[in-house]
Amino acid sequence: MEPVTSTADKLSAPAASLDPLFQLLGDDLIRVNRLIVERMHSPVALIPQLAGHIVSAGGKRLRPMLTLAAARLCGYRGDRHIALAAAVEFIHTATLLHDDVVDESALRRGRDTANEVWGNKPAILVGDFLFSRAFQLMVEDGSLRVLDILSTASAVIAEGEVQQLVTANDTSTTEAAYLEVIEAKTAALFAAAARIGAVISDRPDAEEDALARFGRNLGIAFQLIDDMLDFSARQSELGKSVGDDFRDGKITLPILIAFARGTPEEQTFWRRTLEDGDQTPDDLDHAIDLIERHGALDETMARAEAYATKATDALQLFPDTPLRRALVETAAFATTRGF
Amino acid sequence: MEPVTSTADKLSAPAASLDPLFQLLGDDLIRVNRLIVERMHSPVALIPQLAGHIVSAGGKRLRPMLTLAAARLCGYRGDRHIALAAAVEFIHTATLLHDDVVDESALRRGRDTANEVWGNKPAILVGDFLFSRAFQLMVEDGSLRVLDILSTASAVIAEGEVQQLVTANDTSTTEAAYLEVIEAKTAALFAAAARIGAVISDRPDAEEDALARFGRNLGIAFQLIDDMLDFSARQSELGKSVGDDFRDGKITLPILIAFARGTPEEQTFWRRTLEDGDQTPDDLDHAIDLIERHGALDETMARAEAYATKATDALQLFPDTPLRRALVETAAFATTRGF
Numbered sequence: 023m024e025p026v027t028s029t030a031d032k033l034s035a036p037a038a039s040l041d042p043l044f045q046l047l048g049d050d051l052i053r054v055n056r057l058i059v060e061r062m063h064s065p066v067a068l069i070p071q072l073a074g075h076i077v078s079a080g081g082k083r084l085r086p087m088l089t090l091a092a093a094r095l096c097g098y099r100g101d102r103h104i105a106l107a108a109a110v111e112f113i114h115t116a117t118l119l120h121d122d123v124v125d126e127s128a129l130r131r132g133r134d135t136a137n138e139v140w141g142n143k144p145a146i147l148v149g150d151f152l153f154s155r156a157f158q159l160m161v162e163d164g165s166l167r168v169l170d171i172l173s174t175a176s177a178v179i180a181e182g183e184v185q186q187l188v189t190a191n192d193t194s195t196t197e198a199a200y201l202e203v204i205e206a207k208t209a210a211l212f213a214a215a216a217r218i219g220a221v222i223s224d225r226p227d228a229e230e231d232a233l234a235r236f237g238r239n240l241g242i243a244f245q246l247i248d249d250m251l252d253f254s255a256r257q258s259e260l261g262k263s264v265g266d267d268f269r270d271g272k273i274t275l276p277i278l279i280a281f282a283r284g285t286p287e288e289q290t291f292w293r294r295t296l297e298d299g300d301q302t303p304d305d306l307d308h309a310i311d312l313i314e315r316h317g318a319l320d321e322t323m324a325r326a327e328a329y330a331t332k333a334t335d336a337l338q339l340f341p342d343t344p345l346r347r348a349l350v351e352t353a354a355f356a357t358t359r360g361f
Numbered sequence: 362m363e364p365v366t367s368t369a370d371k372l373s374a375p376a377a378s379l380d381p382l383f384q385l386l387g388d389d390l391i392r393v394n395r396l397i398v399e400r401m402h403s404p405v406a407l408i409p410q411l412a413g414h415i416v417s418a419g420g421k422r423l424r425p426m427l428t429l430a431a432a433r434l435c436g437y438r439g440d441r442h443i444a445l446a447a448a449v450e451f452i453h454t455a456t457l458l459h460d461d462v463v464d465e466s467a468l469r470r471g472r473d474t475a476n477e478v479w480g481n482k483p484a485i486l487v488g489d490f491l492f493s494r495a496f497q498l499m500v501e502d503g504s505l506r507v508l509d510i511l512s513t514a515s516a517v518i519a520e521g522e523v524q525q526l527v528t529a530n531d532t533s534t535t536e537a538a539y540l541e542v543i544e545a546k547t548a549a550l551f552a553a554a555a556r557i558g559a560v561i562s563d564r565p566d567a568e569e570d571a572l573a574r575f576g577r578n579l580g581i582a583f584q585l586i587d588d589m590l591d592f593s594a595r596q597s598e599l600g601k602s603v604g605d606d607f608r609d610g611k612i613t614l615p616i617l618i619a620f621a622r623g624t625p626e627e628q629t630f631w632r633r634t635l636e637d638g639d640q641t642p643d644d645l646d647h648a649i650d651l652i653e654r655h656g657a658l659d660e661t662m663a664r665a666e667a668y669a670t671k672a673t674d675a676l677q678l679f680p681d682t683p684l685r686r687a688l689v690e691t692a693a694f695a696t697t698r699g700f
Contacts, residue, residue, distance in 0.1 A: 151519035180490035
């Protein structure tokens, strides 16, 4: 078996992208998208309207892609991965709808959020609907193992989101606590999405665990970069807002690093802006300046790369195929993406 | 088999109560309550705090009681009804948490709502957590039929809640549309809760359907009385707020009846207060006056009694036992309760 190409090689390679993964799984993904549209139908017209708004908003479909890819990597040849990938995307969409209400977000992927267009009430309830639909899809599939994995992931996601609320505005949050939050709110679903691909392929535990490890580490890398991009000029160049986490008082790794490395005066600044929520219009620029000065973005990137490498390493178990290479590139993409 | 006592007999009988049901199922209910407390645990302390606030707020536990009662009525002798009753209560609690956010309610059962104490954000997310926990309990139980019944009921509840938002402030809502909303948002879970008791007892379809019919009709009767009590002096005597639905512009049966029977001037009043949301402090008293003048509370009560009778009739299939009599009394309680 060939050694897996490390993400470090990406520096000399063309920019990593999701394209190879999409090319290999494009036909499956079309079927997933078709099923999503079919199953978000309801006689209550507002439900497909609102759900369609977010489902078609140009998400990367990364989580359902993990289910599809894991199944294919395990040599799966049936149809079950399609419905389960749709279930994964429904769970993800439900959490996005609720997150946007909780964060009072007005924009997602450059478009108005559902709560901005229709208000909080239908956004909450359509989230509940999609969550129920996800379970209906799993029940139709009929695997109690899959139901176990995804119901547990859903509970863990909610725990992570609540823990994030609890640690918000608290500059004494530890890095360990921060990592627990992102493992729960983001990486748990990545791990579960990949794991169920192995489950339906009926592969040995070692392969199942390897795919879950790939998903979990990829998810952590993704979230670290997400938290980094919130303070990055790259994000604003792409027409996306910068500083949302700062304004919300969310304690992310760039802030934790800048805080830990900061002078007493700087720590006073962080406490005023994040704990007391006392922010002036210039404070975001100052925050970004401090974060850059202390190398907090580079450090966050380095951590993300370490997790991406762990993700890549987890694939060692599988033969070197175009699909494995596409997943390795997905891990590289996770740390080089600007969106 | 004895004929089932009709709810009409309650007029000459002592006030109907839930006591007989609680007495017969008390030991089971204690186990359900214990399991609820155990399974709402999370390392994230805010979750059991917030969940405990609503779970211990003195709800009637009517839905889990239906699961327990249906199982016992079917002669079930195992333990599965305990966990499934807890799952039903978790689903119900999750919808209450989200409903209170959606309705911006500050009081439930005479106590501050969770959203009032902790804010909307954790109330939404703890709702998601409890919903996931419900599915974890069902997965542990291992019946795909039960998972099917309750995931479908959950989707239908969300549809009903969205449909209620859509029809709010619309005085041209038909009675049929109103009935669809309450069947979905309330009666579907009553029906599912009762049905799963028969499912785990492995009884013939006829018994399963009869119990679902009992639950559904009981649920409709309950919701009709709920909507009636919102305009009733009885509610205010019990220290509960009156007129919440009117203030929210919810179109319930008492309003639909008063509107249909009203003069053109009265219909103008309803349109101003409900459609335009233009309400003065005296408007609620006038609304109650119109509702009483047109006999809309009596009419709503009569409809509720008809559904309670249908619920009772559905029990004909089962032998006349203390438990069946307790369920008949539960149906009578549904229409005579003041809370």
